[in-house]
Amino acid sequence: MTKNSLKSGPDELGYYGEGENAMGGMAVGETLMPALHELNKGFEDAIKDQAFLDEYAYYCKHYIGRPSPLYFAENLTKNLGGAKILFKQEHLNHTGSHKINNSLFQILLARRMGKKHLICESGAGQHYSATAAVAAKFNMPLIGVMGEIDIKRVNQNIIKAKHYGAKLKSVPGSLKEAITFAIKTWTSNPDYAYIIGSCVSSAPFPKIVTFAQSIIGKEIREQSMAQEGKVPDMIVGCLGGGSNFAGSIYEFLDEPSVKKIGVEAAETAALSNGTPGIMQGMKTYMLQSNDGSKSLGGSSLGAGIQYFSVGPMHSYLKNLKAVDYTFATDKEILDAYKLVAKTEGISAALEPMAGAAEVIKQAKDKSKDYLICLSLCGRGEKDLDTIQEHIGKDFE
Ligand SMILES: Cc1ncc(COP(=O)(O)O)c(C=O)c1O
CATH class of the missing domain: 3.40.50.1100 (Rossmann fold)
Incomplete structure (x- = not known):
C-alpha cells in the first residue's frame, strides 16, 4: 500500500480519511476491542505470509x-x-x-489463528451458503444468523447450507439484526471467528473483506x-x-x-x-x-x-x-x-x-x-x- 493513494487503506484506528469527514473507525464498546485487535494482528501477519497467500490462491483456483x-x-x-x-x-x-472469495479468505485466516467455531450473518443467504460450503470443506462448525424476513424469501441457499452441515439461527428482522446478533455471539466466545459477509462494521472488517474481494x-x-x-x-x-x-x-x-x-x-x-x-x-x-x-x-x-x-x-x-x-x-x-x-x-x-x-x-x-x-x-x-x-x- 502506498502513501497518498486511495489504496493506502484505513489508519490504525480503522478510519478512512481524516478529521470530521473520516469514516469507519472502531465504534464499539471496550469488551469488543481485544477481539478486534486480535483479528487485525492475525490479518496483518497473514498477508505477509507468502505460504498463506499461496494457499488462498490455490483454493481460489481449484475450489472456487x-x-x-x-x-x-x-x-x-x-x-x-x-x-x-x-x-x-x-x-x-x-x-x-462473489461471496465465496471472502468466505474462503476469512476461514483460512480463522484456521491460521487457531479458531475452532465459525459464525456468520447473511441477508440473501448467499454469504451463508458460501461460508457453509467452505466450513464443510475445512471441517469447521458454522452457525449462520439470518433475519426472519430474509429466511422467508431465499430458502434455497438455506437448504444448501443445511446440507453442508451448518446450523441456522433465525432472529427477528433482517440483515441489520443478523449482524448485531452475530457480533454479540462472536465477542462472548473467544473460540469463534466471525466470518462477516461484507465490508461493513468496525475495523478491521472492512479492510479484510476488501482485501479478499x-x-x-x-x-x-x-x-x-x-x-x-x-x-x-x-x-x-x-x-x-x-x-x-x-x-x-x-x-x-x-x-x-x-x-x-x-x-x-x-x-x-x-x-x-x-x-x-x-x-x-x-x-x-x-x-x-x-x-x-x-x-x-x-x-x-x-x-x-x-x-x-x-x-x-x-x-x-x-x-x-x-x-x-x-x-x-x-x-x-x-x-x-x-x-x-x-x-x-x-x-x-x-x-x-x-x-x-x-x-x-x-x-x-x-x-x-x-x-x-x-x-x-x-x-x-x-x-x-x-x-x-x-x-x-x-x-x-
Ligand atoms: C448476489 C449478491 N450480490 C450482491 C450482494 C450485496 O453484497 P455486497 O454489497 O457486499 O457485494 C449480495 C449480498 O448478499 C448478494 O447475495
Whole structure:
C-alpha cells in the first residue's frame, strides 16, 4: 500500500480519511476491542505470509474456479447500441456469487489463528451458503444468523447450507439484526471467528473483506488488457454493504480515468439519501432518524442490497467524489433482469441487476470503443420465485 493513494487503506484506528469527514473507525464498546485487535494482528501477519497467500490462491483456483471470465455481452451491447459491455462473471464461482472469495479468505485466516467455531450473518443467504460450503470443506462448525424476513424469501441457499452441515439461527428482522446478533455471539466466545459477509462494521472488517474481494479487480485488469488491450473506461456494480463493488474498483482507485459507479437499491440508498452516523461499529452514511437513534429504509426485491447502511470506504470515496453512487428501483432492476436474460441467456441475481440498470442508462450515449464492465456478482436461482411472482407472465 502506498502513501497518498486511495489504496493506502484505513489508519490504525480503522478510519478512512481524516478529521470530521473520516469514516469507519472502531465504534464499539471496550469488551469488543481485544477481539478486534486480535483479528487485525492475525490479518496483518497473514498477508505477509507468502505460504498463506499461496494457499488462498490455490483454493481460489481449484475450489472456487477462479479466474471468473470477463465476458463480452455482445447481444446486450448491440441491443443498447453504444458502449461495449463486459460482464465480470462472479456468478459462475462455486456457490454462485462473489461471496465465496471472502468466505474462503476469512476461514483460512480463522484456521491460521487457531479458531475452532465459525459464525456468520447473511441477508440473501448467499454469504451463508458460501461460508457453509467452505466450513464443510475445512471441517469447521458454522452457525449462520439470518433475519426472519430474509429466511422467508431465499430458502434455497438455506437448504444448501443445511446440507453442508451448518446450523441456522433465525432472529427477528433482517440483515441489520443478523449482524448485531452475530457480533454479540462472536465477542462472548473467544473460540469463534466471525466470518462477516461484507465490508461493513468496525475495523478491521472492512479492510479484510476488501482485501479478499480485490481479487476481482486484479483479474479485471489482467483480462481486460489481454482481451481488449486496455482497462475498462467504467466499472459498475451494486452495493449492499459494498463488497463486490469494493473488490471490483479497489485495483483502479488511483486511476480517475476509470469511472466508477456504485448502485444501491432505491429504498435503501444510504449513499444518495442518507447522512453520516454511527451504528454497527462504524461511522458511515446510513438511513436514520433525525436524532440518529433509529435506522430507516424500505425493502428491495434484491435481498442482498437491502441494507440501510454501507461500508465506510464507500462513504469516504463518495465524500472525495472519487466514485459516483446512485440507485435503482425495483422496476428498473426487473427490467434489467428481463433484458439480460433475453439477450444473453443469463439468469442473474436481482442484486447485480441494479448495476445492470445503470449500465443500460450509461451505455446508450457512449461510443463503441468505450468499455463498461459490470460486476455480475450473483446467479438468479435464489430469486426465481420473486422474479416469477413479479414478471413471470412477461416470459410466457
Ligand atoms: C448476489 C449478491 N450480490 C450482491 C450482494 C450485496 O453484497 P455486497 O454489497 O457486499 O457485494 C449480495 C449480498 O448478499 C448478494 O447475495
